[in-house]
Amino acid sequence: MWRALRRNPLSLTGLAIISALVxxxxxxxxxxxxxxxxxxxxxxxxGLSPAHPLGTDQLGRDILxxxxxxxxxxxxxAVIVALLAGSTGTLIGILCGYFxxxxxxxxxxxxxxxxxxxxxxLAMAISSALGPSLENVVIAISLTEWTFFARLARSRAIAIRxxxxxxxxxxxxxxxxxxxxxxxxxxxxxxxxxxxxxxxGGIIRTAASLGFLGLGAQPPTPEWGVMVxxxxxxxxxxxxxxxxxxxxxxxxxxxxxxxGDGIRDILDPRLRG
Amino acid sequence: MISYILKRLAWMVFVLFGVMTVVFxxxxxxxxxxxxxxLGGQAPPELIEQVRAKWNLxxxxxxxxxxxxxxxxxxxxxxxxxxxxxVAEDLLQFFPATFELATAATILSIFFGIILGIISxxxxxxxxxxxxxxxxxxxxxxxxxxLGLLMLLLFYYLLGWLPGAGQLPYYMSRPPRVTGLITxxxxxxGRFDAFQSALKxxxxxxxxxxxxxxxxxxxxxxxxxxxxxREEYINTARAKGLxxxxxxxxxxxxxxxxxxxxxxxxxxxxxxxxSVITETIFAWPGLGRYATNAFLxxxxxxxxxxTMLIALLYALTNLVVDISYAYLNPKIRYG
Numbered sequence: 001m002w003r004a005l006r007r008n009p010l011s012l013t014g015l016a017i018i019s020a021l022v023x024x025x026x027x028x029x030x031x032x033x034x035x036x037x038x039x040x041x042x043x044x045x046x047g048l049s050p051a052h053p054l055g056t057d058q059l060g061r062d063i064l065x066x067x068x069x070x071x072x073x074x075x076x077x078a079v080i081v082a083l084l085a086g087s088t089g090t091l092i093g094i095l096c097g098y099f100x101x102x103x104x105x106x107x108x109x110x111x112x113x114x115x116x117x118x119x120x121x122l123a124m125a126i127s128s129a130l131g132p133s134l135e136n137v138v139i140a141i142s143l144t145e146w147t148f149f150a151r152l153a154r155s156r157a158i159a160i161r162x163x164x165x166x167x168x169x170x171x172x173x174x175x176x177x178x179x180x181x182x183x184x185x186x187x188x189x190x191x192x193x194x195x196x197x198x199x200x201g202g203i204i205r206t207a208a209s210l211g212f213l214g215l216g217a218q219p220p221t222p223e224w225g226v227m228v229x230x231x232x233x234x235x236x237x238x239x240x241x242x243x244x245x246x247x248x249x250x251x252x253x254x255x256x257x258x259x260g261d262g263i264r265d266i267l268d269p270r271l272r273g
Numbered sequence: 274m275i276s277y278i279l280k281r282l283a284w285m286v287f288v289l290f291g292v293m294t295v296v297f298x299x300x301x302x303x304x305x306x307x308x309x310x311x312l313g314g315q316a317p318p319e320l321i322e323q324v325r326a327k328w329n330l331x332x333x334x335x336x337x338x339x340x341x342x343x344x345x346x347x348x349x350x351x352x353x354x355x356x357x358x359x360v361a362e363d364l365l366q367f368f369p370a371t372f373e374l375a376t377a378a379t380i381l382s383i384f385f386g387i388i389l390g391i392i393s394x395x396x397x398x399x400x401x402x403x404x405x406x407x408x409x410x411x412x413x414x415x416x417x418x419x420l421g422l423l424m425l426l427l428f429y430y431l432l433g434w435l436p437g438a439g440q441l442p443y444y445m446s447r448p449p450r451v452t453g454l455i456t457x458x459x460x461x462x463g464r465f466d467a468f469q470s471a472l473k474x475x476x477x478x479x480x481x482x483x484x485x486x487x488x489x490x491x492x493x494x495x496x497x498x499x500x501x502x503r504e505e506y507i508n509t510a511r512a513k514g515l516x517x518x519x520x521x522x523x524x525x526x527x528x529x530x531x532x533x534x535x536x537x538x539x540x541x542x543x544x545x546x547x548s549v550i551t552e553t554i555f556a557w558p559g560l561g562r563y564a565t566n567a568f569l570x571x572x573x574x575x576x577x578x579x580t581m582l583i584a585l586l587y588a589l590t591n592l593v594v595d596i597s598y599a600y601l602n603p604k605i606r607y608g
Contacts, residue, residue: 010410113291116584120546121564125580128568129299205416209550212418213565228418232554235422236430243426246419254414261410 004266011262017255025071032065036222045238055240057230059220063240066222067248073223074252077138078203082196085142089149090192094184096150097157098176108154111147119144120206127215134217137207144206145199152195156188194263201256208249224249278596285588292584293577297341300573301334328354341577350581351574355566360578363563368582369453370440371552371559375544377479382486382540387526387533389487390494395521397499405491412488417547421481421554428477436474438556445470478555482547486540493536497529504528531598538594542587 005011024031033052040060048055054063096104114122126140160166160183169179210216211225219226224245231242325331329340344351350360393405429437440455441447447455448462456475459467501507502525510520549561556562560579567575 109291113288113295116288116292116588117580118542118546118583118587120549121580121583124549124565124568125296125299125576128571128576201414208416209418212416212550213553214569215565225418228422232422236426239426242419242422246416246422249416250414250419253416254411257410257414 005262008262008265010258011265014255014258014260014262017251018259021071021252021255022075024068025075028068028072032062032068034062034065036061036066036069037220038062045234045241047238048240054244055238057227057241058234058238061220063227063244066227067224067244069222070224070227070245070248071252073134073217073221074204074207074249077134077141077207078200078256080138081141081145081203082200084138085145086149086192086196088142089146090153090185090188092146093150093153093155094157094180094188097154098161098180098184100158104154107150111150114144114147117144119202120209123206123210124213124215127210132210132215132218134221134223137210137216140210141203141206145203148199149192149195152191153188156191157184160184160187194267197256197263198260201253201260204256205249205253274596278592281592281595285585285592288588289581289584293342293345293581294338296577296580297338298334300571300576301337350578353567353575353578354572355570355575360574363575364560364578364582365453367558367560367563370455370557371548371561373454373456374475374478374482374551374557374559375541375548377475378482378486378544378547379537379541381479381483382490382544383533383537385483386487386490387494389491390533391498391521391526393491393495394498394502397495402495406495409488409492412484413492415484417481417485417550418554420484421478421551424477424481425554435477436470437477440474440558441467441470478551478557481554482544482551485543485547486537489536489540489543490533493532494529497532498525501525501529534594534597538590541590545583545586 005015038061040056043052043056043060045058046052046056046060052062052064054067056062057066092107096107122144123137123140126143127136130136130139166179166183169183174182207216208223208225208228211223212229213225214229217223217226219230227245228242228249231238231240231245234241322331329337332340341351348361350364352358353360353363356363389405389409393402396402425437428435436442445467448459448464448467451458451461455471456468459465459471498521502521507520507525510524511517515524545561548557548559549565551557552559552561553565560582563575564579564583566572567579
């Protein structure tokens with residue numbers, strides 16, 4: 001895997017971006033020159049300077065520091081959603097695929113309904129109903145994401161169910177739970193993990209979009225989408241307020257897409273786009 | 274074919290019913306209080322009770338649902354809390370602007386997406402290919418709201434080439450409403466000044482909205498064209514001495530269009546999403562902005578109404594895509 005990845009310069013770039021981002025998020029407290037929430041009334045909307053390399057916002061907060069802390073927020077959202085939606089979706093998908101029957105039918109109709117919306121619209125509806133906040137963004141996006149994982153895990157489980165070694169295990173007297181946990185689950189996991197990497201960029205973009213629309217994280221949280229919105233009123237004079245957070249989102253999503261493309265190419269060369 | 278379409282339409286009704294139920298319960302089983310949001314924190318308790326009774330919020334959830342369902346069957350979507358008008362009327366009012374925007378963006382996406390994809394496939398592995406693949410990747414990763422703001426900064430504030438907000442300048446009267454599409458209406462009324470201005474207003478939002486679509490369509494066109502160009506019959510066509518342009522555009526393109534039509538359907542879903550954001554940036558008086566405001570104000574009749582309309586559009590597009598499949602590939606027959 002690593003060797004194949006190394007031959008693909010674009011995927012390597014993606015990997016480098018994501019690694020740098022993770023590192024920045026981890027050491028954010030040491031790297032940030034200022035407290036991301038500290039306002040300085042006398043230094044509002046200052047341009048780029050050695051003291052504030054990316055300028056300050058409308059409350060005099062240092063934009064670089066806020067971006068670094070924002071990386072923590074975006075990555076945390078992406079990871080938690082992937083874990084939450086990935087595990088729930090996989091579990092439901094495997095049970096549906098393995099047992100089939102009426103429950104399978106019912107749950108698949110439920111995924112149909114969830115997939116009948118554009119994702120962002122559904123996330124907006126859920127987030128507004130729960131009350132916009134960082135935690136509810138995670139819940140809202142997870143509720144829109146689990147269906148992809150459920151579909152994927154279900155199709156894997158159906159394929160594995162028919163394999164000879166599962167038949168053999170059954171013949172040797174293994175119970176259904178043992179077959180599920182020892183055979184079906186481990187083998188369904190790898191496509192799910194790939195899918196999770198592919199979804200990361202989309203999750204971050206959806207979270208930022210919710211923040212931008214006022215239906216996600218709320219100020220003063222240094223979430224990138226929220227920061228872009230705050231800067232809208234200061235275009236064109238103080239362009240840096242919303243340009244830099246937007247750039248951060250763009251580079252992050254690009255990084256995940258480059259990496260995801262590379263991983264998919266390696267695992268399934270037919271899909272190479 | 275007819276029975277297939279009927280089956281799909283029946284299925285669509287079921288899905289819409291499900292969508293309505295999901296959104297209805299999401300928007301009612303909420304910790305946030307819509308009445309408090311409507312009246313503000315300091316409203317007297319009697320007034321709150323009155324408003325609750327008016328919107329049937331004092332009844333059990335189950336009854337509320339049945340009341341809503343019963344009215345829905347009669348074509349009544351309820352009254353919007355924030356605009357005070359029937360939701361159905363509001364949707365009719367706001368929908369044409371979104372339709373106009375999304376159509377313009379779709380045309381741009383498909384046109385430029387296919388051209389870029391073909392160039393990329395024919396010049397596979399060369400500079401043009403790498404450039405167009407890279408730009409496709411950039412397009413997919415670009416957050417719509419950021420692109421919108423950058424374009425606004427460049428073309429409106431700095432260069433002043435294009436107008437920044439709305440469909441017409443404030444000093445220009447709207448042409449009489451016939452279709453609701455401002456470009457068409459101004460042509461019908463013979464108002465060429467309005468037509469020109471409306472087109473200018475349409476350019477930036479449509480380009481922003483089409484960015485993702487161009488990227489998605491060009492990626493799929495490229496890989497699909499590459500597959501088709503390897504087929505035997507393409508060699509045959511070349512061996513017959515046909516010109517290369519003829520081979521690519523007549524023989525290969527039609528067969529390469531099948532996955533492209535699928536992705537166009539998916540792209541349309543993304544357009545509806547994108548229109549929510551684009552309309553917010555460009556103050557475009559469309560469905561996306563109406564829905565966003567409804568979500569922000571917890572205006573639940575408008576929330577349920579607008580999400581249902583969006584789901585309906587989404588489902589209809591998918592149906593059209595599946596039917597166009599059958600047209601493009603006669604091997605597929607639906608039973």
